[in-house]
Amino acid sequence: MEGQLAHIGAGLAGLGTGLAALGVGNVAANFLSGALRNPSAAASQTATLFIGIAFAEALGIFSFLVALLLMFAV
Amino acid sequence: MEGQLAHIGAGLAGLGTGLAALGVGNVAANFLSGALRNPSAAASQTATLFIGIAFAEALGIFSFLVALLLMFAV
Amino acid sequence: MEGQLAHIGAGLAGLGTGLAALGVGNVAANFLSGALRNPSAAASQTATLFIGIAFAEALGIFSFLVALLLMFAV
Amino acid sequence: MEGQLAHIGAGLAGLGTGLAALGVGNVAANFLSGALRNPSAAASQTATLFIGIAFAEALGIFSFLVALLLMFAV
Amino acid sequence: MEGQLAHIGAGLAGLGTGLAALGVGNVAANFLSGALRNPSAAASQTATLFIGIAFAEALGIFSFLVALLLMFAV
Numbered sequence: 001m002e003g004q005l006a007h008i009g010a011g012l013a014g015l016g017t018g019l020a021a022l023g024v025g026n027v028a029a030n031f032l033s034g035a036l037r038n039p040s041a042a043a044s045q046t047a048t049l050f051i052g053i054a055f056a057e058a059l060g061i062f063s064f065l066v067a068l069l070l071m072f073a074v
Numbered sequence: 075m076e077g078q079l080a081h082i083g084a085g086l087a088g089l090g091t092g093l094a095a096l097g098v099g100n101v102a103a104n105f106l107s108g109a110l111r112n113p114s115a116a117a118s119q120t121a122t123l124f125i126g127i128a129f130a131e132a133l134g135i136f137s138f139l140v141a142l143l144l145m146f147a148v
Numbered sequence: 149m150e151g152q153l154a155h156i157g158a159g160l161a162g163l164g165t166g167l168a169a170l171g172v173g174n175v176a177a178n179f180l181s182g183a184l185r186n187p188s189a190a191a192s193q194t195a196t197l198f199i200g201i202a203f204a205e206a207l208g209i210f211s212f213l214v215a216l217l218l219m220f221a222v
Numbered sequence: 223m224e225g226q227l228a229h230i231g232a233g234l235a236g237l238g239t240g241l242a243a244l245g246v247g248n249v250a251a252n253f254l255s256g257a258l259r260n261p262s263a264a265a266s267q268t269a270t271l272f273i274g275i276a277f278a279e280a281l282g283i284f285s286f287l288v289a290l291l292l293m294f295a296v
Numbered sequence: 297m298e299g300q301l302a303h304i305g306a307g308l309a310g311l312g313t314g315l316a317a318l319g320v321g322n323v324a325a326n327f328l329s330g331a332l333r334n335p336s337a338a339a340s341q342t343a344t345l346f347i348g349i350a351f352a353e354a355l356g357i358f359s360f361l362v363a364l365l366l367m368f369a370v
Contacts, residue, residue: 004079007144011083011157014140018090018164021133025097028126029104032119036108039115042122049122053129060133067087067140071148078153081218085157085231088214092164092238095207099171102200103178106193110182113189116196123196127203134207141161141214145222152227155292159231159305162288166238166312169281173245176274177252180267184256187263190270197270201277208281215235215288219296226301229366233305236362240312243355247319250348251326254341258330261337264344271344275351282355289309289362293370 006070013067020060027052080144087141094134101126154218161215168208175200228292235289242282249274302366309363316356323348 031049035042105123109116179197183190253271257264327345331338 007080007083007148008086009083010080010140010144010148011086014083014087014137014144015090015093017133017140018087018093018137021094021097021130021137022100023097024133025100025126025130028122028130029100032101032122032126033104033108035119035122036105036112036115039112039118042119046122049125053126057129057133060136064133064136064140068143071140071143081154081157081222082160083157084154084214084218084222085160088157088161088211088218089164089167091207091214092161092166092168092211095168095171095204095211096174097171098207099174099200099204102196102204103174106175106196106200107178107182109193109196110179110186110189113186113192116193120196123199127200131203131207134210138207138210138214145214145217155228155231155296156234157231158288158292158296159228159234162231162235162285162292163238163241165281165288166235166240166242166285169242169245169278169285170248171245172281173248173274173278176270176278177248180249180270180274181252181256183267183270184253184260184263187260187266190267194270197273201274205277205281208284212281212284212288219288219291229302229305229370230308231305232362232366232370233308236305236309236359236366237312237315239355239362240309240314240316240359243316243319243352243359244322245319246355247322247348247352250344250352251322254323254344254348255326255330257341257344258327258334258337261334261340264341268344271347275348279351279355282358286355286358286362293362293365 010067010070013063016063017060023056084141084144090137097130158215158218161211164211171204232289232292238285245278306363306366312359319352
């Protein structure tokens with residue numbers, strides 16, 4: 001059972017990766033909801049959309065990284 | 075019991091894959107909700123829809139990848 | 149107890165499959181909600197509806213695939 | 223304890239089946255909410271209602287299938 | 297501890313049965329909310345109400361079935 005418990009940890013980190021998709025989805029969802037209500041303002045907020053997606057995506061990728069490290073580095 | 079614990083981890087990562095579907099669904103749901111309220115603006119936001127889906131879907135696929143790695147690579 | 153732990157993982161992935169149904173449901177629910185408020189625009193968004201369902205459904209089917217792999221392939 | 227752990231997995235998949243009912247319920251709930259606000263448009267969206275229910279129900283039935291396979295096939 | 301673990305699985309499936317009640321409740325709740333705003337249209341949507349309840353209830357009953365099978369058949 002040496003090193004096997006780390007794989008459960010990797011799975012939990014993978015679960016976190018999936019949860020981060022909820023955060024990314026919320027950002028994009030609310031941008032779309034607002035942009036379709038007021039399309040003329042959408043272009044000015046595109047930068048903010050990418051900032052919001054990038055920070056949420058980064059955490060999901062950190063979670064994915066934890067899973068990779070648990071599988072291959074520890 | 076060699077390598078068996080990794081399969082629980084794969085299941086947890088598969089659970090994360092399913093959760094990511096919620097994020098993808100939210101993006102598409104809000105686009106549809108807005109597009110049907112203001113159809114003339116829908117075409118201009120289609121690119122944003124695909125960006126939002128792509129980033130959320132990517133995290134779901136990372137989670138699926140963790141499950142595959144846990145089953146076949148570690 | 150050989151191979152038994154993988155079955156808990158399959159169950160977890162099956163739980164993820166069920167959760168993905170929430171994402172798919174949200175897409176269809178928001179389409180219906182919007183289409184009944186503005187029926188004349190519904191036809192133009194049917195393609196988007198299927199795109200949204202397809203991406204969310206794909207992640208649910210990936211999750212189901214993890215469950216099948218855990219039961220029969222590993 | 224042979225084969226017993228698979229039953230916990232079957233239970234988890236059964237939990238996913240129940241969660242999928244939330245997705246199916248959301249579709250029908252939003253249809254009813256919209257149809258009672260605008261009854262004349264309801265007939266034109268009945269096909270979409272069944273499409274939405276079918277895709278969400280399918281994932282719930284996949285989850286149920288995982289539970290059955292875990293109990294009787296593995 | 298023979299057969300005892302199956303009872304945890306039955307409990308988890310029972311939890312899913314309860315969660316499905318949320319989905320069924322949403323359908324009925326939205327019907328009532330709409331029907332009381334527009335009572336004259338309620339009669340025409342009664343069939344849809346029963347369809348929505350039936351599909352969500354079916355998944356809850358599948359979940360209940362998993363619990364029963366885990367207790368008495370496996």
